[in-house]
Amino acid sequence: MNHFTRISFYVFIVVTLTSLLSAQQSDFQVKKNFETEYNAIKGGIDSSKSTGELDTLAERIKALERQFVNRKNFLDKALYPETFDSKMENLKTLHVLTYDRVYLIANQGVKIEELEGRILLLTTRLDTLGAERNRLFDELRASKKTVATLQAAIKKLSANLQAKDRLLFALIDSIFLPYDKNLNQVADVQKEAISRKLQKSSILTRIYDIAADNVEFLGVTQLQGKDYASMIDQYQQFNNKWTGLSEKINAVHVASEVKTDNQPKTGGATSGKKAATVNEEQPPSVHVDSVVTLWYTKLTASFWSQIAKEFSSKGIALRPFSTGTSFSASIHAYVDSMKASESDASIFVNDVWKERIDKDWRDALTKETMLGKAEYASLDKAVSELGQRKFDATFIGYIIAVLVIVLLAWWFLKRKPKPASASPTK
Amino acid sequence: MKIPRILFTLSLGLIVSSCASFKIEQVDFGWPVEGVLTVSNMNTVEEVRYAVSFIVTNLALEEFQDSTALRGTQLRLLRNTEGFYFITGPRFKHVYVMKQNASELAMKSKIDLNERVLKNPALNQRTPHIELVDDDGFKVLLTSDDIDEGSKK
Numbered sequence: 001m002n003h004f005t006r007i008s009f010y011v012f013i014v015v016t017l018t019s020l021l022s023a024q025q026s027d028f029q030v031k032k033n034f035e036t037e038y039n040a041i042k043g044g045i046d047s048s049k050s051t052g053e054l055d056t057l058a059e060r061i062k063a064l065e066r067q068f069v070n071r072k073n074f075l076d077k078a079l080y081p082e083t084f085d086s087k088m089e090n091l092k093t094l095h096v097l098t099y100d101r102v103y104l105i106a107n108q109g110v111k112i113e114e115l116e117g118r119i120l121l122l123t124t125r126l127d128t129l130g131a132e133r134n135r136l137f138d139e140l141r142a143s144k145k146t147v148a149t150l151q152a153a154i155k156k157l158s159a160n161l162q163a164k165d166r167l168l169f170a171l172i173d174s175i176f177l178p179y180d181k182n183l184n185q186v187a188d189v190q191k192e193a194i195s196r197k198l199q200k201s202s203i204l205t206r207i208y209d210i211a212a213d214n215v216e217f218l219g220v221t222q223l224q225g226k227d228y229a230s231m232i233d234q235y236q237q238f239n240n241k242w243t244g245l246s247e248k249i250n251a252v253h254v255a256s257e258v259k260t261d262n263q264p265k266t267g268g269a270t271s272g273k274k275a276a277t278v279n280e281e282q283p284p285s286v287h288v289d290s291v292v293t294l295w296y297t298k299l300t301a302s303f304w305s306q307i308a309k310e311f312s313s314k315g316i317a318l319r320p321f322s323t324g325t326s327f328s329a330s331i332h333a334y335v336d337s338m339k340a341s342e343s344d345a346s347i348f349v350n351d352v353w354k355e356r357i358d359k360d361w362r363d364a365l366t367k368e369t370m371l372g373k374a375e376y377a378s379l380d381k382a383v384s385e386l387g388q389r390k391f392d393a394t395f396i397g398y399i400i401a402v403l404v405i406v407l408l409a410w411w412f413l414k415r416k417p418k419p420a421s422a423s424p425t426k
Numbered sequence: 427m428k429i430p431r432i433l434f435t436l437s438l439g440l441i442v443s444s445c446a447s448f449k450i451e452q453v454d455f456g457w458p459v460e461g462v463l464t465v466s467n468m469n470t471v472e473e474v475r476y477a478v479s480f481i482v483t484n485l486a487l488e489e490f491q492d493s494t495a496l497r498g499t500q501l502r503l504l505r506n507t508e509g510f511y512f513i514t515g516p517r518f519k520h521v522y523v524m525k526q527n528a529s530e531l532a533m534k535s536k537i538d539l540n541e542r543v544l545k546n547p548a549l550n551q552r553t554p555h556i557e558l559v560d561d562d563g564f565k566v567l568l569t570s571d572d573i574d575e576g577s578k579k
Binding site for chain 2: 025026027028029031074077078080
């Protein structure tokens with residue numbers, strides 16, 4: 001008996017014995033064995049951390065299928081309402097999804113370490129900016145400086161807030177980056193890890209503080225017309241980023257059921273002064289939502305009241321306005337009234353509209369959230385026509401006056417003095 | 427007068443017979459896999475999938491002459507295609523075939539395993555039989571009345 005024949009013989013014996021034993025097996029035991037191995041593989045997939053482990057599990061899935069495919073009809077009944085095929089399909093799908101996730105994490109391992117370092121650096125820089133912000137706010141509140149120095153402090157503070165804003169969202173991107181595209185497929189364990197990172201870096205507190213700082217900034221400063229365009233942009237960018245981020249934070253929060261006891265309620269690592277009442281039943285983003293809304297409200301209120309002052313300081317009484325629509329209606333009403341009364345509108349047109357609004361406020365007014373380009377163009381046209389009308393009337397007056405003078409001159413020249421009475425004929 | 431009376435009686439008989447209960451035949455009551463049921467301290471078992479539960483006191487008395495003998499043990503329960511319940515377990519010398527009545531299981535037959543004491547039995551559905559397997563390669567096919575003689579080893 002050669003080596004190959006001997007091996008074949010042993011294989012035959014083993015297969016025969018296995019068949020006999022399986023023939024003796026109870027159906028209940030078949031079902032139980034299938035379920036035990038199925039659950040073991042599933043548990044292995046759930047806890048796997050490397051593609052190597054998953055490769056081994058893929059072999060076990062194939063072996064499970066091979067082992068029980070002959071009992072498929074029985075298992076279809078015994079596993080009701082599931083079937084043998086559906087169970088195997090579930091296992092394979094889970095394996096593929098987990099493989100993709102583990103592969104992604106394994107290949108981004110180095111990147112994640114880099115990002116961890118970056119998160120630490122950004123957190124430190126944010127804290128430094130926080131200290132600077134406090135000093136700048138104190139300067140503004142003191143109000144003992146010259147106007148020029150105050151303007152410089154405002155600029156610095158505004159730049160500080162924007163820098164914090166950029167840094168914070170860079171920090172958040174760093175936390176979410178490895179999972180960003182696959183957040184729905186991220187396991188609960190990883191969502192908890194993200195949630196811990198968010199808490200450790202006091203993300204929600206920092207976001208809340210930035211929005212609250214901007215609200216405070218609007219309260220302590222008198223912004224100029226040209227400042228508002230960048231303030232509106234800053235708000236828009238912040239709001240857009242926050243909208244995207246809050247969905248992710250809420251998803252992570254729901255999945256991990258992490259309590260937010262140390263979030264905006266306590267103030268966290270920075271200022272800690274803007275306490276908000278936390279209702280743990282609400283998503284953690286609710287408090288930031290409310291301060292962002294307050295930011296927008298204050299920004300728009302300040303914006304429209306400053307514009308109103310431009311008119312009132314020149315003695316022009318417009319109908320009150322607080323939105324783009326009401327501002328537009330107010331201007332149109334004023335223009336109409338000026339046309340109807342044929343009053344002198346030169347102060348309104350030249351001193352206010354052309355010198356102040358068009359020069360300093362146009363950039364901000366043409367933002368779609370305020371008035372919009374089309375509506376601004378419409379107002380500008382209406383105001384310009386009012387100026388044009390005044391110009392035309394004056395011009396025609398001049399022409400008429402000149403014509404009258406010319407006619408009078410002609411009449412005087414034409415009217416030759418009567419010759420003296422003829423001398424008696426000699 | 428006789429003919430109309432006969433006709434009337436025949437008609438009445440036809441009507442009554444047509445109103446009698448009807449049957450649904452060739453029903454398959456068989457379970458694909460046995461239930462392995464642990465006897466509780468209250469001497470009860472419950473098969474969750476098929477929603478069957480009963481007290482095993484009388485079964486314990488019948489097999490072991492001890493009403494508490496089955497507490498904590500596992501019983502094997504399987505219903506064949508005819509609708510009879512087959513019950514057995516470790517240390518049993520019999521398989522009990524039970525018939526379902528209103529709120530009761532009545533013994534249809536008590537299959538003697540020829541003094542064999544089951545160690546680790548299992549029941550399998552092998553239509554039209556029930557297969558009883560045990561350690562040491564023991565395997566017999568059962569009908570609702572007895573061991574199928576052809577399957578004896």
